[in-house]
Amino acid sequence: MKLENPNFAAPTDADDRKAIPPVICYPPETLTQPDLSALAKIRQGVSKTAEAIAAPRDAACIDVPAGAFVRVLSVDGPQVGDLNMWNKHDLSERFYSGKTRALHGTHLSTGDRMWSSFPNMRPMATVIDDTLDWYGFDAFGGSVHDVIGTRCDPYTGRLLTGDDYHYCCHSNLTRALASHCNLPLHEAEMLVHDVLNVFMCTGFTRDTGQYFMKASPVRPGDYLEFYAEIDLIVGLSACPGGDCSSEHSSDAAACYPLVMEVYDPGEDARAAHVLPARSAYDRSHGTG
Ligand SMILES: [Zn+2]
Secondary structure (H helix, E strand, C coil), X not given: CCCCCCCCCCCCCHHHHHCCCCCCCCCHHHCCCCCHHHHHHHHHCCEXXXXXXXXXXXXXXXXXXXXXXXXXXXXXXXXXEEEEEEECCEEEEEECHHHHHHHHCCECCCCCEEEECCCCCCEEXXXXXXXXXXXXXXXXXXXXXXXXXXXXXXXXXXXXXXXXXXXXXXXXXXXXXXXXXXXXXXHHHXXXXXXXXXXXXXXXXXXXXXXXXXXXXXXXXXXXXXXXXXXXXXXXXXXXXXXXXXXXXXXXXXXXXXXEEEEECCHHHHHCCCCCCCCCCCCCCCCC
């Protein structure tokens, strides 16, 4: 955080320097845009083939084949979800929250891609529907579906409070992935990564730049839906923070389940899906 009383005096041209307008770091215009109307057409011919429920303060994983759709659905009450994604055939290729943020901004919505980690760096999924897209940004600078938070975890809890809490999203996702892939717990833990905070309402305070959360506007029936660009395992934790209106690492908040539903357009439609290519960078890193 910045000092309230800086140690160094501002230079005489401080105002001029501060007045320089910002430039977007990664202008997205050169990115290939998803064909949302084509996806909407494919979506018309789907049938629901699978479902997994992330119980309150717990997580679930589900397989989603490339070319199918997965919907994260709010049921019963306002609830925030922490979402991870892995390549089903290579768990080292996983969702890269930081780069997704650099490319699409702090909060995702329809048309945004969820990018995978280096050296793959390709779209793992495309957001095709978001019933909370009306929210935009509120007066505090808050919005939903952020890629700025990390995930609630027992290590930060231990650091800040000295207590151990085992049902944080990090631990929930660890247990769910271990059980889904039959992995040792600690091996699964190393594959859990920074999340997409589905339905969570977050931002940075304008004056101090601190990460904040507030009660999610999500209500039962709201959903965020993705198109799977590659064969995926999707992990979802129903955060112990519930709607994240107060705290997120205890049993205090009211928590509700979240549902993941897979919608399959059929084998022919999936076979017509073109897998996104891995990054063409040659990985020589200046040594060639
Ligand atoms: Zn959480």
